[in-house]
Amino acid sequence: MNQKLPPLKLLHTSDWHIGRTLYGRKRYQEFAAFLHWLAQTIEEEKVDVLLVAGDIFDTNTPSNRAQELYYQFLCRVAVSCCRHVVVIGGNHDSPSFLNAPKALLKTLNVYVVGSSTQSLEDEVLMLCNEQGAPELIVCAVPYLRDRDIRIAEAGESIEDKERKLIEGIRNHYATVGALAEHKREKLGRDIPIVGMGHLFSAGGQTVDGDGVRELYVGSLAHVTAGIFPVCFDYLALGHLHVPQKVGGFETMRYSGSPLPMGFGEAKQQKSVCLVEFHSTAASVQLINVPVFQRLEHIKGDWEAISNRLFELATTNAQGWLEVIYDGSEIIGNLRERLESAISNTQMEILRIKNNRIIDRVLGQAEEETLDDLNVHDVFKRCLAVYEVPEDQRVELLQAYQEIVLSLYEDDVQAQ
Incomplete structure (x- = not known):
């Protein structure tokens, strides 16, 4: 050899x-x-x-x-x-x-x-x-x-x-x-x-x-x-x-x-x-690999978010944005503020998340959507809502995972 x-x-x-x-x-x-x-x-x-x-x-x-x-x-x-x-x-x-x-x-x-x-x-x-x-x-x-x-x-x-x-x-x-x-x-x-x-x-x-x-x-x-x-x-x-x-x-x-x-x-x-x-x-x-579509993750209080948006706007940046607000100030019109900040730019906000729990209680923030959860999170929420005892949850979660896995692995194109 x-x-x-x-x-x-x-x-x-x-x-x-x-x-x-x-x-x-x-x-x-x-x-x-x-x-x-x-x-x-x-x-x-x-x-x-x-x-x-x-x-x-x-x-x-x-x-x-x-x-x-x-x-x-x-x-x-x-x-x-x-x-x-x-x-x-x-x-x-x-x-x-x-x-x-x-x-x-x-x-x-x-x-x-x-x-x-x-x-x-x-x-x-x-x-x-x-x-x-x-x-x-x-x-x-x-x-x-x-x-x-x-x-x-x-x-x-x-x-x-x-x-x-x-x-x-x-x-x-x-x-x-x-x-x-x-x-x-x-x-x-x-x-x-x-x-x-x-x-x-x-x-x-x-x-x-x-x-x-x-x-x-x-x-x-x-x-x-x-x-x-x-x-x-x-x-x-x-x-x-x-x-x-x-x-x-x-x-x-x-x-x-x-x-x-x-x-x-x-x-x-x-x-x-x-x-x-x-x-x-x-x-x-x-x-x-080159970047073909810019993604930008922005997180912070309103001052940090607005400053970053201003920086991007002044450089004529193009891209899709995700904005996570975690400031102490209660902002009821977060989306309106953000849309105003990026008007006349080539940026687009795809997701806004407000981490203020008080805002959620008051109904003033963006609602949590299924995009924020995976299938296992949803099932765990159901177990909690129906107050399933903790000692039963492990076995139920395992059975659920087996069902989900079988669905993922089912080759629908084979029929």
Whole structure:
């Protein structure tokens, strides 16, 4: 295994969430701008392989416009210097929708693994260079649904479920890793093995409002870096929207989402991972993604808010704003003041939240809406309203989480 190969360049991205809205605003222009920039980056960096680690779409029933953006991008990349594209399904994606055109896309060297396959050999891809010689092995493991990796049994405890989920994920990766190593050994020379996945790693960083769902009941199966096979020369993960390493390892990474999913990510620098292989040694460089739609989170008393709005106005700033008022003064006309402050500017306020409890009591502030709550918050509020005893709430919440998870994982496109 001493034969040297020319450097191989991979680009790792994930969590596009095409079709996602922000407080009712459609964001197709942002998605189109990002995909155009990504295609240009692939050409400028002379990328050989593109890896997309799940959550291509925001829902399992993507709109026609979302689909158009996706397929136009794949067609553009297919005629570029990029020899291969590997796409895995995420927890937001419909496996059947992603898989439907996979045979057609394969003719363009676009490989799609929307869901766990019956034969795990189908998740181990041998990719070849322009001369037809193998240059890379990709273990394209999609989001593993609960039913893919464990058998539910009556009377299971939370600990039993966690153990089975971790074992299921570990066994799945161990199997595909062994298959990849076997393929490499048969070649008789070193080529890189890259793992892919869409899951939640232990210690992973999230931010408020990023829309990252817990993948398993009770926030279980936050896997550690040690669960992945040592044969992986690089691990490309999706699901977490903050760019980060796994367990501090340079070659185990979340690329993060390329667009901020909410105002909590407004100041976060988004990036994609450019990975260069010399034989099986990988080096990683982050390429910053431009800001296509500015988001601004403003929080404070009226003086702090008005000063910041004035600063933005004097610089002719464009953007969407979220304003959180937490001053001591009771302001009954907060929205009117804010709208007046941004009149004749190119800014738009998408969300106003007044943290003054007294204002809520007096009915003078913005009412709390469902946009401020997730499905688990709503259920907990119901339990409180109906005065369900505390000793019953844990079991009811667990049952509710299982129902919600089954709804998320139900592939409505399969019918």
